[in-house]
Amino acid sequence: MKIAVCIKRVPDSETRVKIAADGKSLDEAGVKFVLNPYDEFAVEEALRRKEQAGAGEVAVFCLGPAAAQETIRTALAMGADRGVLLSVDKIPADPLESAKVLAAELKSSSWDLILFGRMAIDDYNTQVGTLVAELLDLPCVSAVSHLDIEGAKGVAEREIEGGIEVVDFPLPAVLTTDKGLNEPRYPALKGIMAAKKKPLDIKPVQPGTGTLEIAALTPPPARKEGRIVGEGAGAVGELVRLLREEAKVL
Amino acid sequence: MASKFQGVDFYQTDGLLSEEERAIRDTVREWADDNVIPVIGEAYVAGKFPMQLVPGMAELGLFGANLPEEYGCAGLNNVAYGLIMQELERGDSGVRSFASVQGALVMYPIYAFGSEEQRKKWLPQMASGKVIGCFGLTEPDYGSNPAGMITVAKDTKDGWVLNGAKMWITNGSTAQVAVVWAKTGALDEPESIRGFIVPTDTKGFSAKDQKGKLSLRASDTSELVLQDVHVPKDAILPKSGGLKSPLMCLTAARYGIAWGAVGAAMACYDEAVSYAKQRVMFDKPIGGFQLQQARLADMLTEITKAQLLCVQLGRLKDEGKSTPQQVSLAKRNNVNMATDIARETRRLLGANGILAEYQAMRHLANLESVYTYEGTHDVHTLILGQEITGLSAFN
Numbered sequence: 001m002k003i004a005v006c007i008k009r010v011p012d013s014e015t016r017v018k019i020a021a022d023g024k025s026l027d028e029a030g031v032k033f034v035l036n037p038y039d040e041f042a043v044e045e046a047l048r049r050k051e052q053a054g055a056g057e058v059a060v061f062c063l064g065p066a067a068a069q070e071t072i073r074t075a076l077a078m079g080a081d082r083g084v085l086l087s088v089d090k091i092p093a094d095p096l097e098s099a100k101v102l103a104a105e106l107k108s109s110s111w112d113l114i115l116f117g118r119m120a121i122d123d124y125n126t127q128v129g130t131l132v133a134e135l136l137d138l139p140c141v142s143a144v145s146h147l148d149i150e151g152a153k154g155v156a157e158r159e160i161e162g163g164i165e166v167v168d169f170p171l172p173a174v175l176t177t178d179k180g181l182n183e184p185r186y187p188a189l190k191g192i193m194a195a196k197k198k199p200l201d202i203k204p205v206q207p208g209t210g211t212l213e214i215a216a217l218t219p220p221p222a223r224k225e226g227r228i229v230g231e232g233a234g235a236v237g238e239l240v241r242l243l244r245e246e247a248k249v250l
Numbered sequence: 251m252a253s254k255f256q257g258v259d260f261y262q263t264d265g266l267l268s269e270e271e272r273a274i275r276d277t278v279r280e281w282a283d284d285n286v287i288p289v290i291g292e293a294y295v296a297g298k299f300p301m302q303l304v305p306g307m308a309e310l311g312l313f314g315a316n317l318p319e320e321y322g323c324a325g326l327n328n329v330a331y332g333l334i335m336q337e338l339e340r341g342d343s344g345v346r347s348f349a350s351v352q353g354a355l356v357m358y359p360i361y362a363f364g365s366e367e368q369r370k371k372w373l374p375q376m377a378s379g380k381v382i383g384c385f386g387l388t389e390p391d392y393g394s395n396p397a398g399m400i401t402v403a404k405d406t407k408d409g410w411v412l413n414g415a416k417m418w419i420t421n422g423s424t425a426q427v428a429v430v431w432a433k434t435g436a437l438d439e440p441e442s443i444r445g446f447i448v449p450t451d452t453k454g455f456s457a458k459d460q461k462g463k464l465s466l467r468a469s470d471t472s473e474l475v476l477q478d479v480h481v482p483k484d485a486i487l488p489k490s491g492g493l494k495s496p497l498m499c500l501t502a503a504r505y506g507i508a509w510g511a512v513g514a515a516m517a518c519y520d521e522a523v524s525y526a527k528q529r530v531m532f533d534k535p536i537g538g539f540q541l542q543q544a545r546l547a548d549m550l551t552e553i554t555k556a557q558l559l560c561v562q563l564g565r566l567k568d569e570g571k572s573t574p575q576q577v578s579l580a581k582r583n584n585v586n587m588a589t590d591i592a593r594e595t596r597r598l599l600g601a602n603g604i605l606a607e608y609q610a611m612r613h614l615a616n617l618e619s620v621y622t623y624e625g626t627h628d629v630h631t632l633i634l635g636q637e638i639t640g641l642s643a644f645n
């Protein structure tokens with residue numbers, strides 16, 4: 001099994017992000033960055049597939065700034081074999097431009113599987129994986145929450161509104177991974193130390209600017225204060241009435 | 251689901267750590283968030299060490315993490331080791347104690363004073379958590395003064411025969427192996443103290459849980475009785491000699507405790523800050539009153555000082571330059587400050603502060619044990635007093 005996993009460096013969901021002075025980007029000072037949580041499912045799945053096959057390679061690819069080497073090393077600490085940083089000062093705002101750079105890099109090798117997280121928790125675009133599949137002319141299943149592979153055929157399940165969709169696909173393929181697919185491992189401490197010794201190529205790339213431009217970033221409006229309707233079973237009737245008549249959610 | 255623990259870093263001490271050290275800290279932190287925090291309150295009330303955590307701790311490589319890889323250990327430096335202890339104790343002192351005993355009090359002496367065969371036999375099994383160890387030094391009548399111990403080991407033609415009793419032994423009733431310290435000569439010869447590797451299923455060895463603890467409840471503490479316990483000739487740790495050997499183990503464990511205390515303090519501070527911001531009394535968050543702000547400011551100050559102390563001590567230890575007296579200063583200062591912070595947090599939380607649902611009172615009660623074991627606070631005062639004046643005030 002030869003598997004490529006594309007990963008992204010994103011702000012930790014627990015950090016409080018601030019909008020930078022330009023009003024269009026995040027102020028990165030003091031922000032902790034992590035491996036995108038959805039990409040953890042992809043890394044984990046790749047490692048399990050390789051372990052089951054008993055042979056193969058898991059290579060991780062990351063489009064990002066120099067600091068994203070740390071993100072790559074997180075995946076190496078989990079067990080990936082090597083990493084490639086497609087180095088840019090700034091990740092393009094247009095997901096198609098990111099996809100083009102990744103596709104160009106992935107094309108130079110053949111893969112059984114190319115995995116992505118379903119989405120990155122910073123921009124929520126949910127696009128790069130499927131765009132890369134299109135650019136490479138490979139079959140693609142997005143938001144995979146269960147996966148079986150037998151020889152050159154795969155069956156993936158994806159959760160859709162009110163049910164589960166089952167998709168058959170041939171390998172090689174591009175998959176984007178969702179919650180529920182697996183439980184990502186903690187990198188063992190030895191793995192963290194070994195990560196430093198694994199190959200990590202740095203390749204400068206020049207993505208196009210694309211057609212998207214971020215005009216402004218604004219924080220979400222402050223949430224209105226909640227109201228306690230009452231306590232105990234006696235309050236249920238009033239709560240239901242308010243949910244129906246005032247909040248209009250029932 | 252509670253939110254992830256963010257730690258405290260007011261002085262950018264993170265910048266003093268390498269990328270690997272931070273990654274190790276963050277991994278153990280996340281593991282503790284996922285595995286320790288959800289179960290610890292209940293384990294504490296039940297008075298049981300959460301045994302189910304052991305395989306996960308072993309898989310991460312937490313046991314004897316600063317010992318070499320050739321024995322199945324992680325081979326980390328001492329700063330990384332300290333950060334592990336910090337994150338474990340952020341969960342609970344009982345969980346950190348388990349790892350301290352396993353690593354610094356049992357694996358370390360086997361590594362430092364053991365033969366190559368003993369190292370090969372025990373260390374990999376202990377690193378993988380398959381064998382749990384305990385450390386028997388303290389006796390009912392000899393706590394702060396272990397030189398007075400009356401447990402003896404007699405050299406006979408077919409091995410050693412041990413007799414005596416040990417008290418307050420962490421993991422005593424769960425361990426498969428005990429490192430027991432005993433005198434091989436006359437009772438007034440502390441230089442005859444040697445260490446022995448004693449499998450706990452040896453005839454004549456018994457362990458009984460000590461009941462009624464109001465502190466360190468999520469940790470097993472036992473009394474050991476050794477009655478004509480026969481062990482082979484090669485059960486002795488060949489390179490151990492005199493009281494200095496167990497004291498070296500204590501120095502190794504105390505080093506980890508100095509870090510661990512910072513973890514407990516950070517857990518309490520974190521709880522105090524979030525409570526102070528949320529709890530509204532007299533129409534505003536209590537964090538808006540000067541008295542509570544003074545509490546929080548003191549906590550942050552003490553944690554920051556202790557963090558810097560730990561990093562520098564760890565760097566010195568990695569360079570082979572740290573002294574036992576420096577370790578005493580760090581254990582003494584950090585455990586004391588953590589106990590103060592736990593108490594102030596408990597008080598800041600009002601009535602909620604006495605609940606097991608919050609952390610402060612559990613940490614406070616735990617830290618009273620930590621204050622006493624591994625050299626009481628007073629004993630470290632005397633060690634420093636002797637270092638400063640050249641005069642011993644012990645007896």
Ligand SMILES: Cc1cc2nc3c(=O)[nH]c(=O)nc-3n(C[C@H](O)[C@H](O)[C@H](O)COP(=O)(O)OP(=O)(O)OC[C@H]3O[C@@H](n4cnc5c(N)ncnc54)[C@H](O)[C@@H]3O)c2cc1C
Binds near residue numbers: 385390417466622627
């Ligand atoms: C939960 C727990 C777990 C433990 N785990 C272990 C373990 O795994 N293995 C092990 O061997 N031991 C263990 N211990 C024992 C611990 O190390 C001892 O309790 C400690 O050394 C103190 O001894 P003591 O309790 O006999 O107190 P004592 O020595 O009787 O001290 C009583 C008081 O007198 C003070 N004091 C003593 N000497 C002097 C002096 N010269 N000058 C002034 N004041 C003095 C002390 O500071 C203390 O305040 C554990 C203890 C606890 C509570």
